[in-house]
Amino acid sequence: MVDEMTRGNSIPEHRRYSQRLAHLEKRNISARKGPHQPIGNKVVGIKKQRQNSSKKRISALMWLFGIVLLVMIYIILPISKITNITISGNNELTDREVEDASTIRPGRLIWTAWLGQKYLEHEARIKNPQVKTLEVSLRGLKSVHVAITENRLLGEAQVGKQKHAVLSNGQLQLTTAHNTNIDFQGFESHRQQLEILGQQLGKLKPVISHGISSVKYQPTKESPHQVILYMKDGNTVKATLTNVGDKMKYYPSILTKMKGQGVVDLRIGAYSYNYGAKDK
Known part of the structure; x- marks a missing residue:
């Protein structure tokens, strides 16, 4: 009687044990199907990655070679x-x-x-x-x-034994051609002063600079940087080579106040007087 009861109680224990084994077996099967793949599958994956990488490198090299080839063909062609x-x-x-x-x-x-x-x-x-x-x-x-x-050609000047073209940026250019623009005088041994004057006159509008016939460098004790501009309209302008470009901008407005030909003095301030009048 006791043996039958013992066997009756042990049956559920066997079932529970069997069920637990079955559960553990399922977990093992799931684990094998998960991220931990067999070594054979890993090797196949690595080979595929290497093949894809090689294809990409070959493709890039082919594109590069093709571009170089096209450039070379383009250079050869007349186009x-x-x-x-x-x-x-x-x-x-x-x-x-x-x-x-x-x-x-x-x-x-x-x-x-x-x-x-x-x-x-x-x-x-x-x-x-x-x-x-x-x-x-x-x-x-x-x-x-x-x-x-x-850089506009302002005129020409003799510097030393050579003739130079004077440009609107102050540069001097050797020349043998004759031009009818401004005739720069008195600069034979004053190259630096000529370059400064070129820069100054380069500031002027062409309508003003084209009205200058000649410029003479004529320094005095009172005006060590004096230049004399002889205008095509018959007037004479006294100015300073370091600021003549800034002051000559007012020359057209000064003309409107003059009653005849005369002298325009721009050295200190700006005023004018007719030829023959008492020098101011």
Whole structure:
């Protein structure tokens, strides 16, 4: 009787034990299916990653090679070379002089002219000081436009034994050409003063500077930097070379108050008097 009761009580214990084993087995199966994959699967994954990485590198190299090849073909083809050049902004320089200074000519690679324009501008100013700024723009596959601004040619002067062109930025340029602009006198041994005067007169509007016939450097004890401007309208202007550009701006308004030809004195203040009148 006791044995039967013992066996009756042990049956549920066996069931619970069996159920627990089954539960543990399920957990082990789930764990094996989780992130901990077999070594064989890991090896296959690594191989796939390496293959994808190799494909990407090969693809990048092919793109790079293709771009280099296209650039090389473009350089060889005539389409990469300049055939047409237009120039604007030059009033005193000829188109040929601009081309020579900038080295932008038919046959040059168009991309070197466009990408290297800062260098070209620097070189152009050295070759021809009349070039102030230079800008290159593309106007087609084989056409470029060159826009420049100039340092105006004010006139010419004798410095030492050589004749120089005087530019509006104060630079002096050796020249053999004759021009009918301002005739600078008295600067044979005064190069620095001539450069200062060029910078000053470069501030003037062309309508005023074109009215100057000649300028004479005539320093005195009282006015050590005196310059005399002889105007095309018959007037004479006394000024100081260090500020003549600033004061000559008022010359047109002074003319409206003059009753005839005479002297305009800009050395100290600004006033005028007719020829023959008592010197003030």
